[in-house]
Amino acid sequence: MNAVPLPKSQYDSVIVGAGPAGLAAAAIAGKAGLSTLVLDENAQAGGQIFRAITSTPVKRRDVLGDDYWRGERLVAEAQANGATIVHGATVWSLDRDLQFAVSVLGQSQALRARRVILATGALERPFPIPGWTLPGVMTVGAAQTLLKSSGLVPDGKVVLAGTGPLLWLFAAQVLRAGGAIDTILDTTPRGNYWRALPHALPFALSPFRAKGLALMREVKRKVSVVSNVVSLSALGADTVNEVAFTRAGGAERRIAVDTLLLHQGVAPNVNLAMAAGAAHHWDDRQLCWKPVVDPDGNTTVKGIAIAGDGAGIGGAIAAVERGRIAALAAVEALAPAQMSQLPDRSGVLQALQRAERGRAFLDVLFQPAPQFRRPEGETIVCRCEEVTAAQISETIKLGVEGPNQLKAFLRCGMGPCQGRNCGLTVTEMIAQARGVSPEAVGYYRLRPPVKPVALKELAAMTQTEEAVNAVVRG
Amino acid sequence: MFKRLPEAEGAAVAVTIDGEPFNAREGDSVAAALLAAGRTYCRETPISGAKRAPYCMMGVCFDCLVTVDGVGNRQGCLVRVQDGMCIETQHSKRALGELGS
Amino acid sequence: MRRDNDIAVVGGGLLGMAIAYGLAREGKRVTVLDEGDVALRASRGNFALVWVQSKGLGMPPYTGWTIRSSEGWAQLVTELKEQTGLDVCFERRGGFMLCLSEREMETRAAVVRQIHSQEGVAKYDVALMGHGEIEKMLPGIGPEVVGGSYCPLDGHVNALRLFRAFHMANHRLGVGYRPGHRVEDIKYEAGGFRIQTPRGEVAAGKVVLAAGTANMRLAPMVGLSAPMQTDCRGQIVVTERVQPFLSYPVATVRQTDEGTVMIGDSYEDSADDMGMNLAINAVMIDRAQRMFPVLADVNVVRSWSCLRVMTRDGFPIYDQSETCPGAFVACCHSGVTLAAVHAYALAPMIARGALDTQQVGVFSAQRFHVQKAA
Numbered sequence: 001m002n003a004v005p006l007p008k009s010q011y012d013s014v015i016v017g018a019g020p021a022g023l024a025a026a027a028i029a030g031k032a033g034l035s036t037l038v039l040d041e042n043a044q045a046g047g048q049i050f051r052a053i054t055s056t057p058v059k060r061r062d063v064l065g066d067d068y069w070r071g072e073r074l075v076a077e078a079q080a081n082g083a084t085i086v087h088g089a090t091v092w093s094l095d096r097d098l099q100f101a102v103s104v105l106g107q108s109q110a111l112r113a114r115r116v117i118l119a120t121g122a123l124e125r126p127f128p129i130p131g132w133t134l135p136g137v138m139t140v141g142a143a144q145t146l147l148k149s150s151g152l153v154p155d156g157k158v159v160l161a162g163t164g165p166l167l168w169l170f171a172a173q174v175l176r177a178g179g180a181i182d183t184i185l186d187t188t189p190r191g192n193y194w195r196a197l198p199h200a201l202p203f204a205l206s207p208f209r210a211k212g213l214a215l216m217r218e219v220k221r222k223v224s225v226v227s228n229v230v231s232l233s234a235l236g237a238d239t240v241n242e243v244a245f246t247r248a249g250g251a252e253r254r255i256a257v258d259t260l261l262l263h264q265g266v267a268p269n270v271n272l273a274m275a276a277g278a279a280h281h282w283d284d285r286q287l288c289w290k291p292v293v294d295p296d297g298n299t300t301v302k303g304i305a306i307a308g309d310g311a312g313i314g315g316a317i318a319a320v321e322r323g324r325i326a327a328l329a330a331v332e333a334l335a336p337a338q339m340s341q342l343p344d345r346s347g348v349l350q351a352l353q354r355a356e357r358g359r360a361f362l363d364v365l366f367q368p369a370p371q372f373r374r375p376e377g378e379t380i381v382c383r384c385e386e387v388t389a390a391q392i393s394e395t396i397k398l399g400v401e402g403p404n405q406l407k408a409f410l411r412c413g414m415g416p417c418q419g420r421n422c423g424l425t426v427t428e429m430i431a432q433a434r435g436v437s438p439e440a441v442g443y444y445r446l447r448p449p450v451k452p453v454a455l456k457e458l459a460a461m462t463q464t465e466e467a468v469n470a471v472v473r474g
Numbered sequence: 475m476f477k478r479l480p481e482a483e484g485a486a487v488a489v490t491i492d493g494e495p496f497n498a499r500e501g502d503s504v505a506a507a508l509l510a511a512g513r514t515y516c517r518e519t520p521i522s523g524a525k526r527a528p529y530c531m532m533g534v535c536f537d538c539l540v541t542v543d544g545v546g547n548r549q550g551c552l553v554r555v556q557d558g559m560c561i562e563t564q565h566s567k568r569a570l571g572e573l574g575s
Numbered sequence: 576m577r578r579d580n581d582i583a584v585v586g587g588g589l590l591g592m593a594i595a596y597g598l599a600r601e602g603k604r605v606t607v608l609d610e611g612d613v614a615l616r617a618s619r620g621n622f623a624l625v626w627v628q629s630k631g632l633g634m635p636p637y638t639g640w641t642i643r644s645s646e647g648w649a650q651l652v653t654e655l656k657e658q659t660g661l662d663v664c665f666e667r668r669g670g671f672m673l674c675l676s677e678r679e680m681e682t683r684a685a686v687v688r689q690i691h692s693q694e695g696v697a698k699y700d701v702a703l704m705g706h707g708e709i710e711k712m713l714p715g716i717g718p719e720v721v722g723g724s725y726c727p728l729d730g731h732v733n734a735l736r737l738f739r740a741f742h743m744a745n746h747r748l749g750v751g752y753r754p755g756h757r758v759e760d761i762k763y764e765a766g767g768f769r770i771q772t773p774r775g776e777v778a779a780g781k782v783v784l785a786a787g788t789a790n791m792r793l794a795p796m797v798g799l800s801a802p803m804q805t806d807c808r809g810q811i812v813v814t815e816r817v818q819p820f821l822s823y824p825v826a827t828v829r830q831t832d833e834g835t836v837m838i839g840d841s842y843e844d845s846a847d848d849m850g851m852n853l854a855i856n857a858v859m860i861d862r863a864q865r866m867f868p869v870l871a872d873v874n875v876v877r878s879w880s881c882l883r884v885m886t887r888d889g890f891p892i893y894d895q896s897e898t899c900p901g902a903f904v905a906c907c908h909s910g911v912t913l914a915a916v917h918a919y920a921l922a923p924m925i926a927r928g929a930l931d932t933q934q935v936g937v938f939s940a941q942r943f944h945v946q947k948a949a
Contacts (some may be wrong), residue, residue, distance in 0.1 A: 041533055043503075043554050048532060055501050057482035088552075093853060101853060110853075123534050133537075135515040135527035142531035145551075150499060150506040151482025155475040177479055238525045239514045258475050269534075277849065383529075384536060386521045398742045399752040402612025408619040409739040411833075416536040416547075416815060416876050442612055448851050451533075452547075452815060452874035455838075458853075459861035459871075467854035470843040471862065472679065520816045520834060547815055547874060567816045567834045571869045 006086060006102070006109060011037045013330050014100060014113035015083075016091050016272065019047015020316045021308025022119030023074040024323035025330075029117075030081030032331040032338035037111070038078070039089040039102055041451075045075045047121055048141065049316045057151035063176045064148065065169075067316070074320065093448035094118075094276040098303050101448065101461065108457035115303055115330040118273055119323060122266035122309035125288070125368065126425050127162060128375040131234030132262065133383055136241075140263035144170045153179035156258030159243050161185035161232055164265040164366045165212065171219045183255060184219070185229045185245050187264065189369045196364040203358030230369065234260050264368040267424060268310045275446040277301050282439040285363045286313055287373070288424060289443055296329035297322060305329065313363070314356055321352035374429050381429070382422040384415020392426065396433045402442045403427055416452050419444045476509045489559040498555040505531060505538040505550035508561070516540050516550060517564040540564055580606045580751070582925070583770055583779035585758050585793060588618035589734070589910035590917060591785035592741035597922020598783075599748035606751035608758055608770065608777060615848055617787055618910060620881025622811060622839045623734035623831075624824060625912045626670065628701050628726035632689055634890045635696035636937045640916060642697050645728050647915030655737070658744035663737045664832035670729030670824040671713065673720050673866050680722045687724055701726045715820055717868045723825075731824040733832055734911050741914075753777070758786070761796040763899035768797070781901040783925055787884040790892075790906050794940075798898030801906050802887040802943050806846040810855050811839035812878040820869060828863045828870075836870065838863040848882050884908055893921060893938040895930050903930070904940070 013029045015022045018040035029036040046053040050071025058064055078085065086104060093101035100111040124139045131137065140160060146152040153174050158181045160167055171181055203209055219225070228248045235242040235254070244254045267288035270280060278299035280289040290312045297305040307326040308319035328345050331338055375381060375389040387410050400406050403413065403426045412426055413419035419426075423444055431438040449458070484499035491511055498507035505528040508516050515525035517539050528538035531551045538550035543560050546568035550561075584595045587609030598605045627645050631638030645667070652665045674680040680703075687701050705722045712725070745752065756772040761782060768782045784793045790801040816834030824830075827840045841855045856878060864870045884906065886892050891907035903925050907913055924930050932939075 041552065043552075052501065057484050057499070057501065058479065059481060059483075093851070095851070123532075124530065133524065133526060133529075135525050138527070138529050138531070142529060145531040146476060146506055146509065150502050150510065151479040151484075152476040152506060152510055153479060155477040179479075239527075386519065386524070395739075398739075398746055399609075399754050400612075401754045404612050404619070405754075408735050409742070411735070414877065416539075416874070417534060418877065420534045445613065445849070447849070447877070447879055448853070449875055449878065452876050454871070455814065455860050455864055455873050455875055456871040458812070458875055459857055459864055461853050461857040463857045463861065464854045466843070467841075467852065467858045470841045470852075470855050471858045473682070545872060567818050568873075570817050570820050570873070 006037070006104060006111065007084070008035070009110060010112050011035045012113070012334050013115045013117060014039065014111060015117045015119055017047060017119035017121055017308070018042070018045040018085055018087070019119060019121045019308060020049060020071070020074060020319040021121070021323035022047070022117070023078040024320040025117045025119060025307055025327035026083035026085070027074070027077040027081045028324055028327035028342055029330055030078065030083035032335050032342060034331060034334055036083040038083055038085040039091050040085060040087050041090050043087050045078070045085060045087070046071050048145070050074065051145055052149040056148050058147065058177065063173055065173065090451050090453065091272060092451050092453045094272055096277050096301055103453050103457055106454070106457070108453060108461060110461065114334055116305065117297070117323070117326045117330065118304065118306045118310055119308045120269045120272055120310045122313060123269045123420055124263060125265045125267050126421050127262040127264050127372060128379050128381050128389070128425055129232045129234065129262070129372065130379045131236065131240060133380050134234050134236050135239040136236065136258060137234045137260045137262065140167050140170050140261045143261050144173070147173060147177065153177055154259040154261065157182050157256055158259045158261070159183045159185060159255065159257045160261045160263070161187065161229070161243065162263040163188040163368060164263055165362065167263045168212070168215045168219055171223060172215050175219065175222050181223045184223050184225045185232065185243070186225055186227045187229045187232065187369060187372060188227070188366060190228050190248065192365050192367055196361050199361035199364055203361035206358035208358050208362070231371065264372055265366055266309065266313055268312060270310070271418060271420065271446050271450045273299065273306055273310065274443070275448055275450050276304055278304060278306070280443070282437065283312065285360065287367060297326040298329065314359060318352060318355035321348050321355055324348045325352065373425065374432055375425070381425050382412035382415065384417050384421070385411040387412040389429070392429055393433065396430055400430065401434065402430060403444050406430065407444060413444050418446065418450065475512065478510060487555045487557055489555050489561055491561045492563055502555045503551050504540060504542060504548070504553045504555055504561055507555050508540070508550060515563070518566055520567040523566065580604050580777070580779040582781040582783060583608060583768065583777055584783045584785055585770070586784070586786035587752060587754065588616060588785070588787060589738055589741065589914060590905055590907060592738070592745060593914045593917035594783055594785055594905065594922045594925065595745050595750050596741055596748070597918035598926050599745060599750050600918070601923055601926035603926055604749070606753060606777060606779065607745070608756040608772060609752065609754045610757045611755045615787060615882050617881055617884050618738050619735070620811065620879055621734055621911055622829070622837060623731050623911055624670065624826065624829070625665065625667065625730040625732055626826070626909070627699065627728040628670070628672065628724060629686065629690070629826070630909070631693070631696060632686060633888070634937070635693040637890050638690065639697040641909070641912060642699060642728065643920065644913045644916040645730070647919050648730070651915045651918060655740040655744055658747055659740045661736055661740040661743065663740055664733040665730060666732070667728070667730030668823060669725055669727040670731070670826065671709065671723050671725050672826045673709070673716070673723040675719050675721060675862060675865055677721055683724055699726070699728055712823060713821070715867050715869050717865050719865045729824065731829055732911060737911065737914065758793060761793065763797060763902070766901070768902065781903070781925065784904040788882060790904055794904050797902035798896040799894055799902060799904045800940050800943070801892055801904050802940065803906065804885040804887060806844050807883040807885045808843050808845040808848065808880050809839065809883050810841045810852060810859065810878065810880045811837055812856055812860060812875045813837050814873045815876050817873055821867070825866065827859065828866060835876070836873065842883070846882065848880055851878060851880055884910070887943060891938050892940045893930060893935045894940045901928070
């Protein structure tokens with residue numbers, strides 16, 4: 001057997017995810033002298049927002065912008081404070097006893113933590129439109145990853161469609177890098193501006209307002225922007241070559257496209273937390289599942305906290321502060337004497353409040369329209385199992401009350417992505433059909449492995465005599 | 475279609491894609507290399523046979539599944555290119571060693 | 576009392592839906608009362624074998640009942656296809672139980688011998704085979720496979736599609752399906768039943784309890800008993816889709832029509848259907864890859880645990896109430912295998928109003944009381 005990739009099997013604190021929340025938590029836990037392990041699925045620290053921060057080939061700092069380069073300091077702080085960061089580590093199981101199973105370099109092993117901080121971040125919300133599975137259609141986040149990690153920008157005729165801050169940020173980054181974008185199809189529903197108005201004041205006082213407006217101005221100077229887009233389809237046989245859209249009250253228009261990039265916000269990545277048994281509830285403003293957490297980020301499972309966007313979307317700056325708060329709580333529980341040398345909790349809380357100012361406005365303004373969350377007809381909902389909206393609607397009529405019965409009937413959510421690309425859609429479709437809230441509908445019951453893992457790795461986990469007796473009969 | 479920024483530096487990493495040599499860059503994931511090479515798709519699904527290409531680039535969607543050095547269903551966006559790596563597009567279900575028909 | 580239903584079936588799993596289907600075929604007006612999306616549901620967690628070998632040790636008539644169902648499957652598949660257009664992918668080419676040591680092989684041989692030497696047991700073929708003979712039929716077996724048993728009557732099915740097909744067929748046949756109707760109480764009044772649920776009362780002339788382990792709670796409400804084990808958990812793992820490699824189901828490893836590979840068959844004492852025992856998965860998977868070494872690199876996509884519906888002695892219970900005529904109870908572990916007899920044999924008896932003791936009297940829960948008295 002090869003050398004075990006992880007040096008120990010027991011840590012004071014295990015942090016999952018090396019994005020803003022995980023790195024900030026690791027710096028504090030490490031500084032307090034807790035034995036700290038960060039498990040990260042990617043090849044390098046940074047998570048999505050600071051992806052490739054230590055290696056990006058995009059050296060002109062203005063391209064990715066100041067907010068991106070903040071990540072350098074976070075990585076440096078985490079490393080300087082003695083946390084062990086293991087990359088290419090896929091956590092596939094976590095249970096109520098804080099026992100992990102993690103796969104590194106093709107080997108799985110068990111780990112135990114005294115405290116767990118999940119900093120698994122966010123996923124891009126599903127954007128189920130006709131043709132969204134065609135080659136040539138990607139998420140905006142995917143294209144941004146290609147830019148940050150590989151210095152690749154979309155070429156040919158490029159259309160961005162959807163809503164949310166990331167769309168505008170990425171457009172600006174491409175333009176600064178010397179790339180071109182033909183058209184932005186803005187799907188932000190017009191009514192959202194009115195609905196967001198009650199939340200406008202804190203937003204107006206936050207730094208996000210000026211930044212956001214400047215970004216949109218920068219993009220609009222060079223890109224044709226079509227607002228109030230209410231329907232969207234990607235067309236093509238084996239690859240996308242046209243995008244069809246309509247504006248409210250208008251006729252359908254088509255434009256040629258080589259790359260269509262979709263984005264309509266992000267949602268917490270809940271799979272590991274749910275599989276660990278943490279309770280979640282439906283958030284009507286962010287339209288997603290959120291873990292039930294206390295102000296320190298503690299979930300309903302003792303010893304497991306969640307920090308960052310995984311506990312509800314707050315953005316990178318808030319994620320850093322929430323990572324710090326969760327780590328301070330861990331230190332207070334395990335090594336209270338060390339608290340004096342750490343940042344004061346009340347100061348961190350104030351920073352968090354500043355970072356969260358204006359969030360409600362953004363949440364409401366960028367709520368995706370119902371028709372982009374609950375598709376109809378032949379639009380694919382479950383990309384893995386190729387289940388369409390029509391099949392789902394038809395099957396709900398049999399008396400399906402929730403996603404688990406639907407999954408049993410249609411296999412939606414059974415593929416390798418384990419519902420990450422269809423779960424929100426399925427819950428909202430059932431809720432709509434039944435006339436109840438998504439909360440009443442519920443979500444897929446998730447269990448380990450939360451990511452696919454090779455049989456031989458599962459087979460190599462500890463076998464007990466009891467387990468043998470439970471299986472071997474002859 | 476994606477193009478490399480002129481300023482983007484990095485050592486070349488020689489891989490093959492369906493047998494054709496391609497110079498990826500250090501730091502590229504397999505999925506990024508496929509896109510940089512102008513590949514329009516990376517697999518055909520086991521269900522309808524539809525062509526798919528990388529979609530999320532962050533390990534979520536499993537649309538970038540490819541065969542890497544003979545091992546099928548690897549997530550192309552989570553595997554980094556290495557010199558001599560053999561990348562193959564996948565057609566339908568994963569083949570199983572010698573028994574895979 | 577106004578009754579919209581001739582018969583209420585409590586339980587919307589494979590057992591309840593198979594009985595409801597059989598009742599609807601007999602022209603009865605049927606309503607199925609079911610729990611919600613999250614419930615103990617063996618029908619969503621089973622291994623999908625239609626299995627004959629190994630059934631009936633200790634109760635010979637169970638062997639015959641199982642074979643009868645196995646024979647009825649062809650008709651069931653055809654009917655469901657006509658009703659719903661769904662192919663449930665039933666295959667009956669025979670199946671294997673494989674042994675990884677001489678000791679396991681001896682145990683297997685002894686079980687086969689014991690089943691067949693029972694008085695009055697139905698005769699059918701089971702062949703004990705060595706490695707070489709098995710390898711001709713299962714070319715990918717590993718060197719550690721010592722031997723095993725093969726029974727040509729064994730088969731498998733896509734059990735989730737079967738589950739959906741029953742729901743669709745019953746929907747078409749006008750069977751009412753009411754989810755979220757967890758039964759809280761049943762009153763026998765004026766020759767009929769008033770069934771209380773959180774979403775209101777349902778009245779029916781007859782009631783069939785087919786609610787898995789919940790039958791233990793429900794049966795006494797209508798003068799019946801259903802002694803069950805409540806903490807028998809099984810686990811299953813399932814892989815990504817791979818090219819076909821396995822032509823016959825093995826009791827612990829089978830490849831589905833979709834290409835995924837299911838590995839299972841654990842029994843442990845636990846009542847927690849959300850927990851997952853990784854050590855048990857390790858043992859099951861280790862054995863599976865020793866049986867079929869080509870599986871080692873295949874990825875597991877999901878795993879689950881599920882409570883087995885297990886009567887106290889493991890054999891089915893079919894019973895009718897003496898104090899509340901028109902009340903029936905059905906419990907069984909093999910809801911897939913027995914689906915055909917439930918639809919075509921049990922349901923018609925219930926439709927007529929009485930179980931035929933010649934056919935199913937042996938499955939009465941009286942057997943537990945007799946044992947207690949003795």
